[in-house]
Amino acid sequence: MRNRSQQGSSRLAMAGWLFLFLLLIVVISGGIATVLGYSPRPRPLGWVLFTVGTGVAAFTVDRWAKVLPGIFGITTLNGLIILISGHALNQPATKVPRPVGALFTVVMASASFITASLADRHVTNTDRAAYLGILACFVAMLVCVIASVGHWEVPVCIGFIASIAVLWARRFLSVGNHGAQT
Amino acid sequence: MARQDYLPFGEEIPAGYAGRSSSLLFGASDGVEQKFTGQIRDSETGMDFFPARYYASALGRFMSPDPANAGADPTDPQSWNAYAYVRNNPLALVDPMGLCTFDAEGNAVEDENGACYEGGFGGSVTVVAQAPPDVMPIFVSLPSLLSGTQQPAPTAPPPAVREAGAGVRPTETETKQTFSQCMAAHANGFSIAGTINHGFNAIFGTTSLAFENNFFAQAVFGNPITTVLYGSAIDNAGTALSLGPTFVQKGMGTVTSYGRRTTTIMALNLVGKGGVPLALGASSAGTKVTIGRVASVAGGFMSLEVSVAVNVGFTAAEAAYCASQP
Numbered sequence: 299m300r301n302r303s304q305q306g307s308s309r310l311a312m313a314g315w316l317f318l319f320l321l322l323i324v325v326i327s328g329g330i331a332t333v334l335g336y337s338p339r340p341r342p343l344g345w346v347l348f349t350v351g352t353g354v355a356a357f358t359v360d361r362w363a364k365v366l367p368g369i370f371g372i373t374t375l376n377g378l379i380i381l382i383s384g385h386a387l388n389q390p391a392t393k394v395p396r397p398v399g400a401l402f403t404v405v406m407a408s409a410s411f412i413t414a415s416l417a418d419r420h421v422t423n424t425d426r427a428a429y430l431g432i433l434a435c436f437v438a439m440l441v442c443v444i445a446s447v448g449h450w451e452v453p454v455c456i457g458f459i460a461s462i463a464v465l466w467a468r469r470f471l472s473v474g475n476h477g478a479q480t
Numbered sequence: 481m482a483r484q485d486y487l488p489f490g491e492e493i494p495a496g497y498a499g500r501s502s503s504l505l506f507g508a509s510d511g512v513e514q515k516f517t518g519q520i521r522d523s524e525t526g527m528d529f530f531p532a533r534y535y536a537s538a539l540g541r542f543m544s545p546d547p548a549n550a551g552a553d554p555t556d557p558q559s560w561n562a563y564a565y566v567r568n569n570p571l572a573l574v575d576p577m578g579l580c581t582f583d584a585e586g587n588a589v590e591d592e593n594g595a596c597y598e599g600g601f602g603g604s605v606t607v608v609a610q611a612p613p614d615v616m617p618i619f620v621s622l623p624s625l626l627s628g629t630q631q632p633a634p635t636a637p638p639p640a641v642r643e644a645g646a647g648v649r650p651t652e653t654e655t656k657q658t659f660s661q662c663m664a665a666h667a668n669g670f671s672i673a674g675t676i677n678h679g680f681n682a683i684f685g686t687t688s689l690a691f692e693n694n695f696f697a698q699a700v701f702g703n704p705i706t707t708v709l710y711g712s713a714i715d716n717a718g719t720a721l722s723l724g725p726t727f728v729q730k731g732m733g734t735v736t737s738y739g740r741r742t743t744t745i746m747a748l749n750l751v752g753k754g755g756v757p758l759a760l761g762a763s764s765a766g767t768k769v770t771i772g773r774v775a776s777v778a779g780g781f782m783s784l785e786v787s788v789a790v791n792v793g794f795t796a797a798e799a800a801y802c803a804s805q806p
Contacts, residue, residue, distance in 0.1 A: 312786040324676055328684045336502075337684040368783030372791065375704040387698040387707055388667045391491050391538055394695070402699065410784075417783075436700070443691045444680065446501035451696065 312365060319362040319369075322433065326351035327440040336445045355433055360421040363429045367417060370410035377403030409462045416469055424468055431461030482508035488570040490516035490528060490537030496690045507688045517574055524657050524665055530578030540565055542578060662802035663710035668692050670798035672790065673701035703791045706798060 325347050331337050332344025355362070376387055381399035386392035416425065435458040442450035483505040485493040492515065493500060495507025502508065515521035516537055519528040527543065528535040534543040545562035558567040566573035566581045573581045573589060581589045657665070668674055669692060677692040691697045 309782065309786055309789075312783050313790070316783070316786055316790065320672065320676060324679050324683065328680055331680075331684060331686070337686055339684055365783045365786070368785070368787035369700070371784035372704060372787045373700045376699050376702050376707075379704055379707055380699060386695040387702040387704075388664070389693065389695070389698070391487075392695055406700075439694075439696060439700075440676065440680065440691055443496055443694045443697060444502070444686060444688055446496040446499075446503070446506070446688075446690065448496070448499065454696075 312368075315362045316365040316368070318358065319365050319433075322351055322355045322362065323436050323440060326355065326433075327437040327444070330437065330441050331444055334441075334445065336441075356426070356430060359426045359429045362433075363413070363421065363425075364417055366429070366432065367410050367414035370406050370413060373406040374403055374410055377406050405459065405462070408466075409458075412462060412465050412469055416465060422468070424464060428461045428464040428468070431457060431464070435461065481505055482510040482512070484515065486516050486537075489540035489565065490535070490570070492516070492537075494690055494693055495688055496694070502686070502688045502690070507690055509687055517576065525661060526665065530575065532578035535565060535578065540568075540570075547579065657802075657805065659799075659802050660710050662805055663706060663798060666798055666801065667703060667706040667710060668698060670706060670794045670801070671698070671701060671703035672794075673697045675794075676701060703794050705788075705791045705795045709795070 328337065329344045329346070329348030329351055332339045333341055333348060334344075335341070337344070377399060380387060380394050381396060381403055383390075384396060384399070385394055419425075421429070435454050438450065438454050438457070441447070442454070483500075485500060485506070487493060495502050500506035513520045513523070516528055519530055519535070521528050522534075525534075526536070526538065528537060530542070532547055535541075536543055541563045542565060543563075558564070566575045567589065573583055575581050583589055669678075671692075673694075674692045676697075677689060680691070681687060681689075
C-alpha cells in the first residue's frame with residue numbers, strides 16, 4: 299500500500315499529465331490552424347508546432363492516456379446535466395434532444411470505464427494508435443470550431459467511437475485470451 | 481469590425497454556424513455595444529437595454545412588465561402578457577423603446593387609444609406615460625379593485641423614460657449583477673474549454689470564442705461544478721421542478737427494488753453455502769481477479785479525482801473573480 303506522500307506525488311504527476319494533454323491539444327491544433335492560414339503566425343511555425351506536438355504526443359502516450367478516464371468521467375457528468383436539462387451546458391438556447399443526450403452520456407461513460415480499466419496495462423502499438431485517435435478527435439474538434447468548418451461533428455464522433463471501440467476490443471481480447479493483466 | 485446575425489428574438493448566432501466563418505468577421509470583437517435592433521447589450525448579463533426596460537433575448541421576454549400598460553387591451557390576448565416582446569411576432573414588429581410595438585412602416589400596432597406616439601420609431605416616449613385612464617390596467621392591486629371607487633392612476637414611467645427617450649442607462653445600482661448572475665455568465669469561460677480557447681487565442685493570435693461556447697467542446701471540457709451550482713439558474717430551476725420528482729422517483733424505485741433483490745439472493749446463497757469466508761475461499765481466483773480489476777479501475781479513476789480538483793479550482797477562481805467585481 300502506498301503512503302500519503304506517494305499518493306500526493308502521484309496526484310501531482312496526474313495533474314501534470316492532464317496539463318500536458320491539454321497543451322498537446324492546443325499546440326497540435328494551433329500548428330494545423332497556422333499551417334492552414336487561420337492564424338497570423340508564419341506557416342513554418344505551424345509545421346514546427348505540428349511536428350513537435352505530434353512527436354511528443356506519440357512518445358508520451360502512456361503518460362497522458364492515464365488522464366483520459368478522468369476527462370471522460372467529467373464528460374459523463376456533463377452528459378447527465380445535458381440529459382436532465384435538455385440543453386447544452388450553460389446554453390439554454392441550444393436545445394439537445396434527450397436521445398442525443400442519453401447517447402452522449404452512455405458513450406462517454408463507456409469510454410471512461412474502458413480507458414480506466416486499461417490504465418494500468420502495458421500500452422501496445424494498437425493502444426497507442428487508439429489513444430492518438432482520441433487525441434486527434436479533440437484536435438480536429440478545436441481546429442474545426444476555431445476555423446468555422448461546418449459539418450465536422452459526425453466524422454469526429456465516428457472517429458472517436460472507432461478509437462474507443464479499438465480500446466474496447468483490446469480489453470475484451472486481452473481478458474478473453476490472457477485474463478486480467480493488472 | 482465584426483458581423484452579427486440574430487435569431488428572431490435576438491439571440492446572436494455564434495460563428496461557425498451555416499457558413500458564418502471567422503474570416504467573414506463573425507465572432508470577432510469590435511467593442512461596439514449596440515446589438516439586436518440597435519440596442520445596447522450588456523456584455524455581462526447578455527441583456528439588451530431598451531430605454532424603458534431590459535430585454536433578455538435568451539428568454540424572448542422583457543425583464544420587467546410594460547411600465548404603463550399602454551398596450552394592454554382586454555379583447556387582445558397578445559397584449560395581456562406585460563413581459564412579451566412585440567406581441568411574440570419579432571419577424572414583423574419592433575419595439576424600439578420597450579413600450580410600444582411598431583410595424584415595418586413605423587406605425588404603432590394595436591394602438592387605438594393613441595398611447596403610442598404616431599410617429600413610429602422616432603417617437604418621444606413621454607407620450608406613453610400619458611395613457612388615458614380608460615385603459616384597463618392588467619397589474620392592479622386587489623384593494624383598488626375591491627374599493628370600486630379608485631381610478632387607476634397611470635403608472636409613473638421609470639427614470640429612463642422620463643428622460644424623454646434620451647436612452648439614459650439606469651444607474652449601476654439598478655443593473656448590478658448579483659454574484660450568482662456573474663457565476664452563471666462566466667461559467668463557460670472558467671472551464672478547461674475556456675482555458676483552451678483563451679490559450680489558443682493568446683498563442684496563435686486568433687480572437688474567436690467559438691470553442692468556449694461550442695456544444696461539444698463544453699460537453700467534453702465544460703465545468704460541471706459551476707454549471708450545477710450556478711449555470712442557467714432559471715432554466716435549471718424550471719427543469720428541476722418539472723422533471724426532478726419523476727427522476728428521483730424512478731431512480732429510487734429502481735435502486736430500492738434491485739437492491740433488495742440482490743441482497744436477498746446473496747443472503748440466501750451465503751447461508752446455504754456456509755457464509756462469506758467459504759464463498760470467498762471457493763472462488764479465490766475469481767475474487768482476486770475481481771479485486772485486481774476493481775483496483776485497476778479505481779486507479780484509473782484517480783485521474784477523475786484530479787479532473788474534479790481542476791474544475792473545483794476553476795470554480796474557485798471564478799468565485800474570486802465575481803466576488804471582486806464592484
